[in-house]
Amino acid sequence: MSRMRLAFKALPLVAAVVLAGCVSLEIAAPRVETLPLLPSGGNRVQLEQGRTIYITKCAKCHSPEPVHRYTSSQWDVILPDMIGETNLDTAESAAVSAYVYAVLGQ
Numbered sequence: 235m236s237r238m239r240l241a242f243k244a245l246p247l248v249a250a251v252v253l254a255g256c257v258s259l260e261i262a263a264p265r266v267e268t269l270p271l272l273p274s275g276g277n278r279v280q281l282e283q284g285r286t287i288y289i290t291k292c293a294k295c296h297s298p299e300p301v302h303r304y305t306s307s308q309w310d311v312i313l314p315d316m317i318g319e320t321n322l323d324t325a326e327s328a329a330v331s332a333y334v335y336a337v338l339g340q
């Protein structure tokens with residue numbers, strides 16, 4: 235079989251893997267526009283920044299943890315610990331915290 239045909243056959247598999255990766259990321263760390271509007275109105279710019287940090291800087295040592303896997307009182311303990319691991323500045327820390335609690339609906 236030629237290389238070309240092999241590559242062609244592998245394409246749907248590659249596409250499926252990439253797609254599955256996107257879907258699971260959206261479940262682990264939902265996009266800001268999918269979040270319910272918060273009573274406070276929320277600061278969307280800050281939440282976007284928070285999500286970006288969550289899926290990049292927070293995913294350096296492990297894959298992004300699904301936010302809903304932990305309760306908000308567990309996050310109260312996890313976040314300060316993990317923010318320390320990540321060396322975030324004050325604004326970044328506030329953004330990632332705001333994002334996590336927004337996903338939890340708070």
Ligand code: HEC
Pocket residue numbers: 288291292293294295296299304312313316317319320330
């Ligand atoms: C320097 C590496 C590193 C970075 C950066 C990092 N983590 Fe972690 N994370 C770990 C390790 C190691 C564990 C497991 C052991 C532990 O709990 O300390 C963990 C565990 C977790 C857990 C599982 C709960 C738990 O306490 O076991 C969550 C949730 C988590 N991290 C979220 C985050 C978030 C959110 C960020 C960004 C603010 C982040 N992590 C950044 C290393 C990291």
